[in-house]
Structures are given as C-alpha cells and as structure tokens.
Amino acid sequence: MKWIETPPNWKDLIKEKSDQFFDSFTLPEVVSFINYVNDRYLYWDELKYRPLPDKLSKEMAWAFVKFSRISQARMTSIRTTSGSRFWYWLPDVILRELHFIDQYAIGQLLISDSSIQDTTKDKYIISSLMEEAIASSILEGAATTHKEAKEMLREGRKPRTRSEMMIQNNYLTMLKIKDHIEENLSIELLCEIQKSITNETLDDPSMSGRLRKSNDIYVVDYDGTILHTPPDAKELKERLQLLCDFANSSSEVTFIHPVVKASILHFWLGYIHPFVDGNGRTARAIFYWYLLKNKYWLIEFLPISRIILKAPAKYKMAYLYSEKDDNDLTYFIKFHLRAFRLSIEDLKRYIARKQKELKQIKILLRKVQTLNHRQQELINHAIHHPTTIYTIYRHMKTHGVVYQTARNDLFQLKKRGLLTLEKHGRFYNFLPVEDLTRKLKTK
Numbered sequence: 001m002k003w004i005e006t007p008p009n010w011k012d013l014i015k016e017k018s019d020q021f022f023d024s025f026t027l028p029e030v031v032s033f034i035n036y037v038n039d040r041y042l043y044w045d046e047l048k049y050r051p052l053p054d055k056l057s058k059e060m061a062w063a064f065v066k067f068s069r070i071s072q073a074r075m076t077s078i079r080t081t082s083g084s085r086f087w088y089w090l091p092d093v094i095l096r097e098l099h100f101i102d103q104y105a106i107g108q109l110l111i112s113d114s115s116i117q118d119t120t121k122d123k124y125i126i127s128s129l130m131e132e133a134i135a136s137s138i139l140e141g142a143a144t145t146h147k148e149a150k151e152m153l154r155e156g157r158k159p160r161t162r163s164e165m166m167i168q169n170n171y172l173t174m175l176k177i178k179d180h181i182e183e184n185l186s187i188e189l190l191c192e193i194q195k196s197i198t199n200e201t202l203d204d205p206s207m208s209g210r211l212r213k214s215n216d217i218y219v220v221d222y223d224g225t226i227l228h229t230p231p232d233a234k235e236l237k238e239r240l241q242l243l244c245d246f247a248n249s250s251s252e253v254t255f256i257h258p259v260v261k262a263s264i265l266h267f268w269l270g271y272i273h274p275f276v277d278g279n280g281r282t283a284r285a286i287f288y289w290y291l292l293k294n295k296y297w298l299i300e301f302l303p304i305s306r307i308i309l310k311a312p313a314k315y316k317m318a319y320l321y322s323e324k325d326d327n328d329l330t331y332f333i334k335f336h337l338r339a340f341r342l343s344i345e346d347l348k349r350y351i352a353r354k355q356k357e358l359k360q361i362k363i364l365l366r367k368v369q370t371l372n373h374r375q376q377e378l379i380n381h382a383i384h385h386p387t388t389i390y391t392i393y394r395h396m397k398t399h400g401v402v403y404q405t406a407r408n409d410l411f412q413l414k415k416r417g418l419l420t421l422e423k424h425g426r427f428y429n430f431l432p433v434e435d436l437t438r439k440l441k442t443k
Contacts (some may be wrong), residue, residue, distance in 0.1 A: 004320055007044035010063040017060070025064060029053040033061065034068050038091045041322045041334050044136060069328065074254075077242050078268050080327060081231050088264070088329035097337035098257055104344045105259075105291075105298040119237045126400055130154070131303035132288075133171035139309055140280050142166045154394045162201050169199050170281055177285060181293040185247040185286070187211075187240050190274070193285050198278040211236050217273060227320060231275035239272050247290060257293040262287045263336040267329060270319065287336075302343035364440045374399045375409050379440070382432035390419070390430040 002412065014021050024030055033053050042050070047065065048058040048295065056064075066230065069089060078086040127178035134142075134149045142149075142163035149167050159165040173196040180189060197210025202208050212233055219228035231239060247265055256264075269283040284305055291299040308315045322328055364383075365376055380387060395406040410430050413419040419430040433439055 004043070004317070004324055005045045007066075007325060008062055010057045010059075010066040013059055013063040014067065014097065021063065021067075023057075024060075025067070027053070030056070030064055034065055037065050038062075038068065039093050041091065041093060041330060043325060043331070049154055050079075066326070069330070070326070074256075076264060076329065078264070078327075078329075079239075080272065080323075081229070084327055086267075086322070086327040086329050086335055088260070088423055090260075091330070094260075094330070094334060094337060097334070098259060099258055101337065101344065104348075105296045105302075105340075125300045126398065128303050129174045130171060131306050132284075133167050133174055135303060135305035135309040136281050136284050137163070137166040137170050139305060139315070140166070140278075154397050155391060156393045156397060163211060165199070165201050166197075166281075169197050169201065170285075173197050173281075173285060175286065177289050180289060180291060183379050185244045185290075187237065187244060190240065190244075190269070190282065190286070193289075194275050194278045194282045197281045197285070198275075199316070202277055204276070211240075211274050212276045217276060219273065222318070227316065228271070228323065230271070236272065236274045240274055241270070243268050246429070247286075257339065258291065258296065259337065260333055262290040262294075263333045264329060265290055266336065267319070267322065267332045271323075279314055298344070298347075301347050302340070304339050304343045307339040307342045364437065371413075372409070374401070375413055378409070378438070382419075386432050386436065388432070392428060394424050 030053055033050075033056075037050070038049055040046075042065075044062055047062060052058060052061050069091075070087075072089040073087040074089055075085050075087045080086070089097065130150055130153045133153070134146055137149075138144075138146075144161070144163045144167070149164065151157070152164055153171055155170065158169050173193060176196065178191070183189060187397070191209045191211070200206045215230075215233055217230055218226045219230070220226055242416070245266065246268075266283045266287040269286055270279060273279045275282065287304075288299055314335060318332045321331035351398075365371060365379065371379070374395070377399070378390060382390075390410060392403060392406045392410060395410060396403060401409075410419065410428070414421050414430060418433060418435055418436065422429040422431065
C-alpha cells in the first residue's frame, strides 16, 4: 500500500507564528473548520485537500486542528519503542457512536416480537460466532471461501487445510471465551487464548501459547512493505503486564468508557505483537472478552470482524494514522466504534427481516400443527434455499441441541412429507421436498 504522508511539524508552526496563531484560533470561520475536520477526524493527507478559510495555509490549518486535539488529550500507559506515550480524546463523533452503542448493546435485545428472541437467540449467537471466526481468520490470511468455511463449521467436518484449521480454532476460542469473563486479564490468559487460536497452524508448534523470543517479527503489507516494527522481545512481559493492569483497573478518578477501553486493549496488543502469529485474532478476542466482562451482551450477536473485513485497508490505516500522528489513538478508536455501530445496524436489519419472515412462515405453517421453532426455522430456510442438504450434525450445531433432539426434529419433518431422506453409509442427508411452499399450502 502507499505509505502515508508525514504531517507538517505543527509545533514549529505555532512557535514561529505564535501571535498570529492565537489571534486567529478563535475566529468563527477557523472554529467552524476545526469542528468540520474533527467531526470526520481527518488525517493530514485528507485535510490538505479540504476548502480552507480565507488566508489560511493548509499547514497552519493543520496546526489549528492539532492544537485543538492535543489540548484535550487523555494519556495512556502505552509507550512507543522510543518511550513516548499514546493518547486519545473524545470528539463529538466518538460520543455519538458511544451513545448509539450504549442504546443497543447493553442488556437484552429490545424487539417488538419477543418470540424472535426466544426462538432464534441461540441460533443467531452460534451463527454470529461462526461469522466472527471466519472473518477474523480471513483478515489474518486464511485462504478459503466464506461458504466453504461455514459449511465446515456447521457440518463439523475436520479441517483439511491450515486456513480451515485457523477458522475452526478461532470459532472454538470464541465459544470458550465466556468461561473467562470472571477472571482478571493476565499474561497466562493471553497465552492460553493465543494457544487455542494457533493450535496446529504454526511452523514451529512450540511457539503456540508462548511469547516470541526474537525480534524478526514484523507487520507487513501484501507487497512486503513493513508497516510496523514491534517492541523488543525483552520488553514483552513488562509491556503485557501494563496492558493487563490497565484491563483490570477501575479508577473512580478517571473514567474510561468500556467500549473505548476495549478498543485501546485491541490496539495495544496489536502494537506489542507479543506472539509469532495470531496477534490480530488474539487482540480481537480480547476486545470481545472485555465487552462481555462489562455486560455488553449484544457483542455475542455482532461479528464485528465481518465489518472490518469489508474495509481491511481502513483497518490498517487506523493503526498507521495512530502511530504516525503523534501517537493519537483516536483514529483507531473511531474506526472500531464505527465497525461496532455498523454491526448493530446489520443486526437491526436482520431482526426486521426475521420479523417479516416469521409472519410469512406462520401463515404457511398454520395448518401444520406442533412444529417446534427449530423445525419452523429449518422449513423457512428450506423455502429460500431449496437445494440445501440438512444433516443431524448440522441441525445440532445450528441450534445448539443434542444429537437425539436434532434427529427427532428431522425425522418428524420427513414423516410429515416436508423433507426427503437419503442415506449414505451411516449418515443421513435430508433434502426439502420439491415445491415445498405448495406442499405447505396443501397441508
């Protein structure tokens, strides 16, 4: 990717033109420009092309913006390799995102039809965790299609490639991470998560669950460009302990919003890059863990990595801007909050669609008595995907039920003439009957 441009030295500009600077800083047109830039949180490479107030150079405009940001800085304990500290602040664009997230992400799903929550909650959580595992792994280089990956997880098929193993590992890790939300974060827990994520995928299996020992680890772009050089391996334990202390602390003096704190933890682990592989997936798992720990239960329904996967270049740029622009973490926090919000909006659209689908299917299934909600979900899916093959194991994984329950569901549907059965050795394949919709109407 094209390397980002280094901004002008805004501090020198202020020193050179201090009288002019402070006289102009409060002018209405300057204040308006600063608010415009900060509401979009533009970096220098975008700001310099925006229309400027009269007689204001782009360099001086950047100085105004930087002064407004740094004057409201909140310092963190994250230090660069040179020893300077990362910081952030909370412009209106961040506060708006946090307000939106808090409206929807705490507590139970607030939807008009409570039956959707009752009948589809477990299914949607499982599907969401699958989506998160797939997207997070593809972000780290897993080479597979979304369809193949999801079929593998649903069918319980053993991974055939390293990429599929990455996805399965990530999925199993996300399933287990709720078991740790009562724990404090520790170096041992970080290593345990990374070990689970990298199981049987490393060139050197001995480095699974262990901190890297060398400094030959870099973050590189697809063309080989080095984007980030992590801190020295000798500093890892000290740096990780600071990260854990930050995650575990709760100061009554300085409040940090949990979603902001989770985003900082994500960035911090990625910046330290303590493992030979799996750093990005571990960082995103810690983001997920911290929000669950702080009662943001809706995160279970939100495959945020799927949103990130739609804009991987912006994800990288959020890291790079934060490093390049005086260690300003606000770029990364803003990106993360936007991905969070878009995931919630996806969920809201899903709920609206599901409400409509359930009303339609209730009409079709009205004559078919005693079908449970899992069977209704399968028939609804089969109406829209008539070539799908359903298996007992797939039904188990989709709905989180035991084998016998899944078996009974499918054989009852077969008995009612809604599914056909093909046996392959010890395995049963169930397929929708031809013209399933007409079949339901004649029931």
